[in-house]
Amino acid sequence: MKNRFFAGMAPVAALSLSLFASSALADVTIGVTISSTGPGAALGIPLKNSVELWPAEVGGEKLKVIVLDDAGDPSVATTNARRFVNDDKVDVIVGSALTPASIAVAGVAGETSTPHLSCSPVPPTISKGKWTFVMPQDAGLIARNLFAKMKADGVKTVGYIGFSDSYGDLWMGQFKGIGEQYGLKVVAEERYARPDTSVSGQVLKLVAARPDAVFVGASGTGAALPQIGLRERGFAGKIYQTHGAVTFDFLRIAGKAADNTIFASGPAMAPEALPDTAETKAEGMAYVTAYEKKFGPGTRTQFGPHINDAMAILKKAIPVALKKAKPGTPEFRAALRDAIETGGPFPASQGVFNFKADDHLGLDDRAVVLLTAKNGKFEITK
Amino acid sequence: MIATFLIQDGVTNGAIYALLGLALVLLFSVTRVIFIPQGEFVAYGALTLALLDGGKVPATTSLLVCFGAVAFLFDLWSMRRGTDVRTFLRSLALNLVLPGVIYGITIVLAPLGLPSVAKALLTILIITPMGVYVYRIAYRPLADASVLVLLIASVGVHLAMMGLGLVFFGAEGLRAEPLADDNYTIGALMVSAQNLCIYGATIAIIVGLYMFFERTLLGKALRATAVNRLGARLVGVRTHLTGVTAFTLAAAIGAVSGVLIGPITTIYYDTGFLIGLKGFVAAIIGGLASFPITAIAAIGVGLVESFSSFFASSYKEVIVFGLIIPVLIWLSLSGGFHEEE
Numbered sequence: 001m002k003n004r005f006f007a008g009m010a011p012v013a014a015l016s017l018s019l020f021a022s023s024a025l026a027d028v029t030i031g032v033t034i035s036s037t038g039p040g041a042a043l044g045i046p047l048k049n050s051v052e053l054w055p056a057e058v059g060g061e062k063l064k065v066i067v068l069d070d071a072g073d074p075s076v077a078t079t080n081a082r083r084f085v086n087d088d089k090v091d092v093i094v095g096s097a098l099t100p101a102s103i104a105v106a107g108v109a110g111e112t113s114t115p116h117l118s119c120s121p122v123p124p125t126i127s128k129g130k131w132t133f134v135m136p137q138d139a140g141l142i143a144r145n146l147f148a149k150m151k152a153d154g155v156k157t158v159g160y161i162g163f164s165d166s167y168g169d170l171w172m173g174q175f176k177g178i179g180e181q182y183g184l185k186v187v188a189e190e191r192y193a194r195p196d197t198s199v200s201g202q203v204l205k206l207v208a209a210r211p212d213a214v215f216v217g218a219s220g221t222g223a224a225l226p227q228i229g230l231r232e233r234g235f236a237g238k239i240y241q242t243h244g245a246v247t248f249d250f251l252r253i254a255g256k257a258a259d260n261t262i263f264a265s266g267p268a269m270a271p272e273a274l275p276d277t278a279e280t281k282a283e284g285m286a287y288v289t290a291y292e293k294k295f296g297p298g299t300r301t302q303f304g305p306h307i308n309d310a311m312a313i314l315k316k317a318i319p320v321a322l323k324k325a326k327p328g329t330p331e332f333r334a335a336l337r338d339a340i341e342t343g344g345p346f347p348a349s350q351g352v353f354n355f356k357a358d359d360h361l362g363l364d365d366r367a368v369v370l371l372t373a374k375n376g377k378f379e380i381t382k
Numbered sequence: 383m384i385a386t387f388l389i390q391d392g393v394t395n396g397a398i399y400a401l402l403g404l405a406l407v408l409l410f411s412v413t414r415v416i417f418i419p420q421g422e423f424v425a426y427g428a429l430t431l432a433l434l435d436g437g438k439v440p441a442t443t444s445l446l447v448c449f450g451a452v453a454f455l456f457d458l459w460s461m462r463r464g465t466d467v468r469t470f471l472r473s474l475a476l477n478l479v480l481p482g483v484i485y486g487i488t489i490v491l492a493p494l495g496l497p498s499v500a501k502a503l504l505t506i507l508i509i510t511p512m513g514v515y516v517y518r519i520a521y522r523p524l525a526d527a528s529v530l531v532l533l534i535a536s537v538g539v540h541l542a543m544m545g546l547g548l549v550f551f552g553a554e555g556l557r558a559e560p561l562a563d564d565n566y567t568i569g570a571l572m573v574s575a576q577n578l579c580i581y582g583a584t585i586a587i588i589v590g591l592y593m594f595f596e597r598t599l600l601g602k603a604l605r606a607t608a609v610n611r612l613g614a615r616l617v618g619v620r621t622h623l624t625g626v627t628a629f630t631l632a633a634a635i636g637a638v639s640g641v642l643i644g645p646i647t648t649i650y651y652d653t654g655f656l657i658g659l660k661g662f663v664a665a666i667i668g669g670l671a672s673f674p675i676t677a678i679a680a681i682g683v684g685l686v687e688s689f690s691s692f693f694a695s696s697y698k699e700v701i702v703f704g705l706i707i708p709v710l711i712w713l714s715l716s717g718g719f720h721e722e723e
Contacts, residue, residue: 037545039652041553164696191696195653197398197643200391201691204384221555221648249554253648 396684402661421658427640513633
């Protein structure tokens with residue numbers, strides 16, 4: 001009897017909730033779906049934390065932000081995105097932290113004509129979509145910078161070790177695609193998984209192939225496993241790490257093994273070291289200061305700034321769109337999309353975004369710096 | 383030359399898998415639980431040790447207090463129809479006082495910068511009682527359920543413990559300091575003191591388990607329960623006691639494995655599952671019944687893993703977990719593996 005009463009009440013409650021929701025429609029609503037649990041948690045948690053630093057209003061309109069967890073699962077991300085569009089009538093979707101989930105969100109965004117700012121790299125077929133804009137540096141941009149550095153360092157043969165997933169494939173793909181232009185030859189290709197307890201076999205094979213340098217296509221502290229293994233087996237050459245590995249946790253785990261290593265990174269990891277003329281310095285300093293004030297010193301990550309950058313873009317784009325239409329309408333969403341695509345350049349913490357109709361990545365070489373590790377800190381190198 | 387390195391690596395990992403496999407066989411034979419969360423004890427152990435290295439109070443201590451409190455509530459619920467004072471006091475001591483004392487000890491000792499052996503022992507002390515509470519909360523109410531229901535409960539416990547691990551330890555990995563820093567060179571082979579600890583501890587635990595089962599009354603009671611649960615009850619073996627003992631042993635073995643593996647690799651809140659699965663492969667090869675076959679199979683799993691990571695690293699997991707298929711076919715054809723149901 002009791003149960004039936006509650007079952008009867010549920011639609012009433014839902015109805016009154018949606019009534020309240022629609023009365024708030026005048027605000028700009030942002031739906032954020034982030035992988036704050038599951039395999040992408042290391043990336044998703046700093047993103048989620050960064051959302052807390054968003055301002056309360058933009059262009060005189062209050063911001064209504066809804067954050068949901070998708071656990072890195074594409075089907076959950078799809079459900080979240082549909083909820084945003086159907087129930088919450090969001091004006092823009094931000095997320096997710098992992099590529100498969102972001103692809104899923106992009107699908108819903110394209111179908112429902114909702115602007116989408118992805119916080120993970122997506123394949124070119126997705127970033128060509130009309131409604132999706134990408135915040136992180138794409139692998140091609142990072143690879144071009146790292147490969148140029150390798151060439152300058154006189155590297156000819158490379159040993160590759162990367163994750164046995166799409167992240168690892170992504171970087172190997174860059175070697176196959178443009179490695180030759182920089183005179184790089186891959187002499188060994190090895191794979192491992194993040195939770196592996198040992199990479200001794202792979203490392204032995206890499207060392208036996210005697211490459212000039214080793215390239216690690218892995219992220220977070222997972223990238224430290226081959227780094228330590230290679231140094232333990234006496235590999236003295238340079239090691240190159242992607243921007244996924246640039247975290248203080250990596251330095252903490254790798255310790256001395258992180259010497260003689262080049263990291264590609266977004267400028268937001270070390271805005272203090274940028275020259276004052278850099279367009280990314282102001283945003284980067286503001287973000288890093290606010291983040292570390294709230295979450296403690298040394299907590300900045302490569303990933304969190306993407307949320308800051310999404311807001312940096314929206315701060316400029318929302319006022320433009322507000323002149324054309326009211327939030328919560330399809331016209332506003334279309335105007336917002338146009339404002340993002342044509343309103344650049346947007347100086348942000350990880351780079352200067354300048355989107356075009358045929359370029360939804362929008363970043364150039366200003367979005368990449370090269371770092372080395374010294375005494376547990378990252379320093380900018382040339 | 384390379385082969386010796388690979389063998390050394392394989393034996394080291396295999397020794398850890400052997401410990402996990404043994405714990406799984408022990409639990410299954412005594413309680414019929416396929417204990418998927420065994421790996422979580424390993425991860426908790428390694429992460430606790432890593433946090434103690436940093437002079438921090440590991441979150442597992444407060445987790446232990448929470449587990450104890452929940453177990454106490456369960457006890458209270460089952461005592462709701464009246465009970466005697468002794469049972470109540472025993473429950474109070476086991477579920478509230480014990481974790482409280484461990485919590486106090488850790489808070490006092492953690493910032494002192496203990497020697498590494500003491501940190502390892504403290505870690506084992508923190509993790510081991512969790513086995514008791516996990517049994518009390520999740521499995522004791524289900525003691526007479528089918529193997530399948532117990533397996534489903536295991537999946538639930540695994541997911542819950544992994545989620546708690548994420549909350550308490552964060553998403554990034556940790557690496558503990560080795561118990562001893564020395565390296566020894568034997569011919570071309572470099573053996574670290576940590577590796578020797580792993581071999582030593584594995585052998586000691588195997589011998590210890592053998593002695594326990596052969597020489598002590600409690601061990602014999604466990605074996606009796608393993609052979610025939612109802613029969614054991616008829617002759618006066620308290621099956622709840624054997625269940626608690628089995629889970630305590632399993633948690634202790636998990637904590638020891640964690641202490642051993644923490645310094646040689648980076649451990650994440652979710653690493654335990656994969657390590658546990660490899661122990662499970664070994665336990666399956668041992669038919670979930672035979673301790674010696676499991677131990678040998680675990681070393682085999684370690685060797686296969688190490689060699690396949692050298693020759694075909696992309697297919698490493700496929701090869702390791704593929705091992706299980708011919709074994710299952712052989713076991714089902716030879717009819718040597720019967721479920722109770």
